[in-house]
Amino acid sequence: MSDLHLALLGPVRMWRDGTEVPLGSPQQRAVLAVLLLHEGRVVPGEELVDALWGDVPPKGAWGTLRTYVSRLRQVFAGSAVVIKTAGTGYAAQTPPGSVDAVVFKTLVTRARDQAAAGDPGAGATTLTQALALWTGEGLDGAPGEYLTQQRARLQAARLAATEHRFALLLDAGTDAAGQEDVTAELTLLVRQHPYLEQLRELLMRALYRQGRQADALAVYHAGEALLRDELGIDPGPALRAVHQRILVSDPGLLGTNGTPGPPPGPGPLPGQPGPAPTLLPARLPRFTGRDTELARIADAFAEPADGRTTTVGVHGLDGLGRSALVVEAAHRAGDRFPGGRVYADLAQVSGDLAEVLGAWLGAYGVPAAEVPGSATARGVRLREAAGSRRVLAVLDGVEDTATLGLLTGVLPPGSVVLFVARRRHPEPVSTTWVPVGPLPAGDGLRLLAHVAGRDRLAAEPAAATRLVSLACGWPLSLRLIGGRLNTHPHWSAAATADQLAHELAHPAETVHDDCLLAEAPILRAYTRLRPTQARALVRTARLDGETFGIHQAADALGTTCEDAWSVLDSLVELGLLTETSPSGLPQGTTYRMAGVVRAFARRRPDDDGPAARPVRRDRAALYAAS
Template structure:
């Protein structure tokens, strides 16, 4: 019985009918008693008479003692709820409920507020409110309550929930979340095939995701379904969308929603960025360009975003002009200005996903809310800027591909791009070709820096100087700066020095080396220990460096190193990208390296890089051990001279590995240079310890490239142990991206090398990889033989996690040989080893293999459970490739279990995750299973579009599934109405 206040009671109708006193659940009684409670709750405090309650609960055939039964139910409910909650009045009953105590009332309030927010131009907050309202549902409304009134209310609430869901999905598309929405819309359109609004939203989401053929196929499916089921054509909205897709209406891809000024409900508050660098005080000339660009920016409030791209050679003044124009136009962009140097002229341009993370943080997005993938970050960035007026300066871009993900996409925003290349492939951009200065502008700039008095007295000599500089602004600035700081020099003296064509470049250092002169004064003022740090820290190739890694390079205590690094920041010779992280401007790095080459004794640079590599290897090995307890690979590494970070848990190890990934891979690549080949062994070992990056998706391609460089260097050096390990890792990387022929060649070569030097690492890794490739190529007995060989090698080395991996892989081969019981047993043995060792990430691989074996053995519910466990592990460990492949396997299992809606949703999730990783073969096999699931729910034309794309992808790799896909396409050519339900066999694709 409730002894407290009625205000402590909480009620739920959006699911089973339930009641709580505070946090304590109360017994609401039998189904009929819960039905009475539900009727009273739906009356919202109004009295329900006995005849009304009887009619609601029993309809036209009430029991003979209905009135007495009501009294009994009322008495029991009063004991549970308290006398103050359930009252008797006017021959009936009423329930007094505190405001906000009923989930339905809260959902209605949230939905109403969402509608207001959307009308007010705040779609993000509206979407949050709708999601909160939908989150109150816990299954079917009024579940388990009998009676005709309950049935009617259940239908009403179901319809309302669908309407809310459609509104939320519409907002998802407005806010750029079309890729994420496809999976949910696919499942819903299969569950509610006659709801045209869902079909319309799915068509739009597919089209915006670049899947036009599927969108058109879905329309054909819908038209046929409506004709067959209802004898009608699609409605005007769907028909119009179809026509717009056919003509590729640009407006379909340009719908962006406005944003609220200050999100409520715990969302990140808007932060107004002001990132523009200071404009130069002596800016001069370029009047026509300033006017032209200013006009473009001042009209950025139109229907489309304004994009201007400045192109020209290095040193022509692109950045100076862009920053000056941006400052001039800042009043037109009250919501702020973003700026980034994309380092396009460097060997390692800035990655768009890294830039987007920085922009999102600058806009107030917390680190925890920044998505992992490039696509998700770009979508969130577009959503954050929707409805705002923000100017973004993208400086020093490499090409259009680098900047496309960084474009806001919203009317009212504008982007200024600078690059050494002319971006003719940047659609809609206003292109500006920036040439050298005119003689008059060049002389004006020179005079502003040097001073009128000195120039006026030697005007002809000044014209000679700017002419020798080729009227290039950067060269003019360097020459003028040198003259301005040397009061004893005359303009004529400088002109004579520049007159000698053989020495002119030495005097001006035009191009990338031209800035060296501007850093000489600052460098000359450094203390010896500062100068040493300045030189040594420029040697690593990574985009930036952490404080612990910098301490290793300098061979110093981290606290002392921090003081030294901060002094260089104060001298403007080093930048602090974030607390504890440091970087050089690209040109400063070049200068620092030139000083290292000239000022440091021979062997200094290799020793510094070796210390960094040792630090990276030691820390990576610690991270590897935390993730793979019991794995013997760390016992076979080269000895290191420096300790790594004392990582103490898996999460911190994973965070370190992914945060330092660019620097780790850069360190391994540098070791492959001819002058650093003494470091090849630790470089290969670092790649071995950091192999999780291979499967992460975002770093997979860089890992492959670096590993290939190490392979080539080891081959040239004749180091068979390093070459064997590196080839084994390269083979894995190639296999991950679907390049199976290359993977097999590397694994075969690695086996030969590993055997020659008796390396336990290569002797176990390489046959395991060869077995995987044989499995992909349908050579099942060969695969089993290789897995047996790998199993023996792992056991000989005492490597239990490796043994578990080989058992999991052997399970796959046994399945293909028809030995299902042995396959399940092998997979279970592998999982048991992982569990005994406390392994986490690789347990996901074991569960993945076990799920496949269970599915093939017909134990589908167990298979789904194991695959779901694997999915959670891969997500937690940021393994996008395996997360995507697990969704693919779940789609197989759900389809085989006769649940095509769930199968289609899982396949869509797989497609989203594998879009940029995994190679053509994996994407093709996902399209196959997606097509099967869509056919099973009646979307035949869309299924055909999937199989057409699958065939194109699989033909690139000569995959064995090609014949299957052709048969599927042939089957759709003549069959217009195949079965729409029932179990469907999974395809034979393996991964």
């Protein structure tokens, strides 16, 4: 059997026995890319047509698709790659290890397992091998909106692997020369991606472990100034937490190879409780509103009579202040949790609960040498360190609530797990869910006044109220509007509102940077949508008026009211739409789409071609990552 290599992590290419084999036209390569990305699963013909041509396929699209598949079969003749027909769809079966994107995913999973098993050095080596597979941006030259979204997904996975590799290198400990290399590479990455707080955190940790505490703090302050001056926002909870730990010379930030720093003191004996830590990010300055949500969380903190561990989930679209809310709630909890209050952002550790538990054990005074290797053993040790005292565990960035199972099983009776997720999950079944939506008008006005100044808004109360309405109560949008007013002190609030209304009503190809920043959470949500959801968002965005009914939506989607309600309900769940249904029936549902969501969706027409998008998409991706 010939040696075969199929590449997706760069240009879509193929080699057989060391010789590159032509794959045909860009659209033919796009068909192959879609099939390979599905890893042997059947791709319905409708999805392939949609991936190639979008909502307006040309006449004869199905015949053209069959021609592409036939030609690809000729290319793979005599090899181990087989393209099978299943109904109107197709599936590509490939030999193990032949598709670089699949190999990359396998190596990333292996590295995560190695790190969880207590071998960060092996995990870092495996991630180095995985990242070496990349030869470009991913799916280079493959046309179509679907593959554009897949390219963004692959690039996000590449960046996550890069960040995880550096985290593991720091955890493994290196000699002086290795530390210098890590610091130099991270310094370059932070310059290339100045808005990515995760990279800035890693650089701060690397500098601190070299004994360069002042330089680490300087990196934080540079990032803080950049975020406030350019984006009008404060650093996130995770970055603020690292800054706080450096300020107190937290030994948990040190490496395992004798890096200079304060020596750990004697830890609690196994079975004996340790000190009750408060390991929380700093509160957001001038936290505004959310009284209802805070009250619901506070009520859920009540100690249950049966002693079970309570789970409280805060969900909503990115950019609405979920993280700031849980941090504020945790600080307000005060002495309700005598066993301590601890925090972690799972997005910063690729969902690795073992790493989180290790950091928490350090906060309880357990020396690094006594921290077990596995997540389960660390959980048991945490229970011993906390004793019988109630603990509040705060988790940000929860993508899979299955990770909560271990935590709820080891925390002391009556403890609480407060976590942040993008949407509600079916598990744990007893979770109290607290949705985070736009701010009410009064709170939105107070937030805007905090940023732009009370006196300035008091001089134009009607215009200030209009600005809050145009922002639809989104905290990020309000901060950006306030930042725009500060940047242009000679502008009136009324003129700013007029300009903003024009930008929202007439989405243009050239987009103001503030608009891209406001749309970054929407872009992150959009890239996760299924094709039917994305199509529904784009088509309903074209309807006139701020609200639309289910019958209008069904007409726009060319489907029944029942089917339209099903797909729109999923967009409501993700925070991209809001709904009212006085009758309680789907047929009486009315939907509202925020102006910033509408403007974003309206810039995605059916004939959106690749030639018009690279510059805009690259900028949008930068802001989405920030």
